[in-house]
Amino acid sequence: MPYKSDESSDSTIIQNVISGDVNAFEILLERYQSYVFSIVRKHVPTSHADEVAHEVFIRAYQGLSGFSGKSGFKQWLAGISVRTCYDFWRKKYRSKEVPMSSLTNAHREWLENTISTDAVSNFDEKKRRTEALEILDWALGKLSAADRMTLALVYLEGYSHKEAGVLLGWSVANIKIRAHRAKKKLYKILMAKKEKIRGPL
Numbered sequence: 582m583p584y585k586s587d588e589s590s591d592s593t594i595i596q597n598v599i600s601g602d603v604n605a606f607e608i609l610l611e612r613y614q615s616y617v618f619s620i621v622r623k624h625v626p627t628s629h630a631d632e633v634a635h636e637v638f639i640r641a642y643q644g645l646s647g648f649s650g651k652s653g654f655k656q657w658l659a660g661i662s663v664r665t666c667y668d669f670w671r672k673k674y675r676s677k678e679v680p681m682s683s684l685t686n687a688h689r690e691w692l693e694n695t696i697s698t699d700a701v702s703n704f705d706e707k708k709r710r711t712e713a714l715e716i717l718d719w720a721l722g723k724l725s726a727a728d729r730m731t732l733a734l735v736y737l738e739g740y741s742h743k744e745a746g747v748l749l750g751w752s753v754a755n756i757k758i759r760a761h762r763a764k765k766k767l768y769k770i771l772m773a774k775k776e777k778i779r780g781p782l
Contacts (some may be wrong), residue, residue, distance in 0.1 A: 591654040617662050624666035637665045670726035698778040723770045728763035735760045
């Protein structure tokens with residue numbers, strides 16, 4: 582008898598999959614597909630979101646036998662999603678495929694106006710936010726995969742140090758130290774770029 586996603590609990594479906602009914606996993610995929618995509622799209626380029634999300638579900642399927650059920654499947658899946666995004670960046674940095682191109686004139690102008698104390702009245706809010714995201718993405722690309730993910734979770738998405746630690750599988754102390762150091766590194770990167778743009782007086 583086919584399952585109905587709104588009638589079967591996660592634990593029941595998981596037990597069925599582990600017992601050999603591999604087709605039951607499709608219900609979990611349909612149930613949490615949007616949730617996984619919402620996480621993945623925050624951490625990797627849109628062009629890679631599909632492949633990373635696919636990898637998340639492959640890892641989840643392969644790791645089902647080790648799922649304890651203590652924290653709930655959704656939270657367990659969130660942890661896999663975040664760690665898969667982290668692995669994506671580790672792989673990209675190792676292969677040096679992350680584009681580190683120079684900033685455009687618009688980016689330089691935004692950076693100059695944003696970092697300095699000068700008014701930004703020449704930029705409307707929408708444009709400023711767009712440029713801000715592009716500048717931030719460029720600067721994050723200068724950090725390690727671990728620093729990038731820590732900053733994104735703690736400072737951009739508002740997770741507590743404990744929550745970020747659970748998602749990444751790291752200790753709270755590790756997250757706190759890394760978040761503090763990564764924030765300093767990001768600031769130095771932006772300051773260095775600002776000085777480079779300004780040039781010698």
